[in-house]
């Protein structure tokens with residue numbers, strides 16, 4: 001049996017699910033897109049090629065190998081986009097939550113059965129149907145859990161709004177001893193520069209006390225300021241609209257000292273090194289075209 005353990009975003013990683021770009025399917029039609037950045041590339045004829053994305057994910061797997069992390073891959077389903085393992089499930093402490101994801105993406109969950117079979121069934125939890133929640137919006141931080149959400153009355157008009165009010169209440173009930181703090185995120189179905197698809201598209205803790213943050217991703221000023229206060233203004237790396245579009249906040253921590261980042265994120269990688277981090281740079285610009293990056297492609301199972 002596998003003992004799940006996730007308390008934060010940066011503890012030393014021991015086991016992870018890494019998505020796969022194999023049999024990703026044909027280029028979707030504009031109507032099939034469920035995020036504005038994919039839509040942009042579908043319309044421009046620059047949608048990423050499977051072979052290029054496979055290479056990028058191989059480079060990511062190599063880094064895990066280098067650090068001795070146990071890596072699970074989903075079973076490859078035919079013509080199914082399984083890159084973003086983050087959203088289909090998430091682990092908090094010793095429980096794995098089966099996300100109530102966008103119906104277009106539901107098939108992806110069954111493909112992680114190799115991992116599910118190793119987990120005590122009592123530790124696998126499926127929230128009730130009315131709870132919409134995806135792992136990209138959920139971030140445990142020791143005695144806190146941060147959740148990205150969208151609760152305005154036009155929620156159902158946004159295919160980019162994936163985590164609802166019921167989800168915040170559900171997580172609160174599950175973890176009564178933790179502070180569950182929610183953040184209203186800016187949503188756009190058509191403009192990727194005005195869309196924080198998930199919380200990890202505008203915010204990401206790094207190390208023990210630092211964070212990458214994008215102000216415009218948040219709809220409520222006080223909620224953004226809560227995070228600035230939580231980490232302290234000097235510990236925040238604020239990114240602009242263009243950097244958020246490139247997904248600067250979607251890097252991935254292997255430990256409090258080691259961050260995997262995209263090789264073109266010059267300003268961020270420089271800052272990280274200045275702060276004493278080891279930065280493992282890999283190419284991930286093709287996958288970035290689908291509005292997800294490194295954190296989105298992983299689903300951590302065990303951190304120490």
Ligand SMILES: NC(=[NH2+])NCCC[C@H](N)C(=O)O
Nearest residue numbers: 035084136198290291292296
């Ligand atoms: N955790 C994330 N930010 N995941 C990104 C998922 C991107 C994917 N195109 C979607 O719209 O579902």
